[in-house]
Amino acid sequence: MKKNDQMQDAVNRRTFLGQSSGVIGTSVLGSMALNHGVFAAQNDELKIALIGCGGRGSGAADQALNTHDQGPIKLVAMADAFEDRLEGSLNNLARKHGDRVDVPEDRRFYGFEGYKKAIALADVVILATPPGFRPIHFEEAVKQGKHVFMEKPVATDAPGVRKVLAAAEEAKKKNLKVGVGLQRHHQAGYIETIKRLQDGAIGDIITTRAYWNGNTPWVRKRADLEKQYGRKLTEMEYQMRNWYYFVWICGDHITEQHIHNLDVINWLKNDFPVRANGMGGAEVRVGIDYGEIFDHHTVEFEYADGSRMYSQCRHQVGCWNSVSEHAHGSKGSAEINRYIIRGENSWRFGGKGKNPYQQEHDDLFHAIRNNVAYNEAEYGAKSSMTSILGRMATYSGKVVEWKDAINSQISTLPEAFAWDAMPKSLPGPDGMYATAVPGKTVVV
């Protein structure tokens, strides 16, 4: 780089990093970094805040802190709906990262509103609550001018997707960097396989298949929770602790898990489906502890070029399991998740890649520190919408058009967020929640 270019680069970086701060609050002085106005991009300490301190959030904070070889970084604030979740995460992170974790009591925030204060203290925020809250938190982070890493899915309904798409546009205008936890996009074998397929290795792609067939994930039973906490839980607290089984906060497993596989096919097609039809239900996993979601969905998605993606996701024990993506073309086929191409251009990935959960943070922080354009929010939102479209198809039993789905005004979220506020789905006298009824349930 020539000297003039280097100077211009320094100015750009100083302006860029200066713009991305904006610290307020009581612990301000202790956490202020990027306002100092001295160019030292590689030495600028990036302050991070973690919103949602569960399993993945703690993992993402760990991976963000692991980027310290790119420049100084510190976790300065944490927010969780529940105090018990935050403390455990903080202790584990502090044990591993020592001084890089600096979250005194006045920078720990609880309840529904804590995220705003934590975001205000950071340069980069990690959004890792269950996905129902993501659009609200992402909108706030962008409003406050912060770089973001947010977990997938980024919404559970169409109004949420629209909110994320609008905030994504705003983020671009503000030159904010946004990473989304669809980590296959940062996995060397996937990147190489998709590139070869897009370059025509199997000819025209006619059909694709995507699966997340597995077992039931965790369940937090109301009776066990009430025993553990020694009190009755409000309906809101119960649904938030057992969040996997409620549509407003989880999206159903087609959205929460299967999004990864649907997203790979969208990536391959460089497009999103125009319509879907499907069927599903809750057949085996039935009972008061399993809320309102289905235990299986099978969906046929159609792309604008007429090609189809056939998708299955299932949470039933003792069945055929597969978490995979496949493509079939005029000259061969591919097992995308195994990085294998068969046919005229047979090939198998022989390289090695870094753990994609780490790689996605390395890439995001590289973009932040070097002012490289980086915004995964749009495809993250549209792949989330793909999974919601699939759910709409299985819940309704109808053909659902993308344009109708994404414009749906039906919000799954509660009207208000408070411990005594009521979610929209409530248990009947027998403790059971109603599930969608294909042929009757209205989705758009």
Ligand SMILES: NC(=O)c1ccc[n+]([C@@H]2O[C@H](COP(=O)([O-])OP(=O)(O)OC[C@H]3O[C@@H](n4cnc5c(N)ncnc54)[C@H](O)[C@@H]3O)[C@@H](O)[C@H]2O)c1
């Ligand atoms: N990319 C991946 O492979 C991957 C893997 C696992 C999970 N995830 C995603 O990460 C997200 C979190 O999943 P998890 O497994 O960590 O769940 P988790 O239940 O372990 O953690 C979620 C945390 O968010 C907190 N929370 C809930 N509502 C909140 C609110 N309004 N404000 C602040 N905190 C709130 C919870 O109390 C909990 O501590 C989900 O979107 C999930 O789909 C992604």
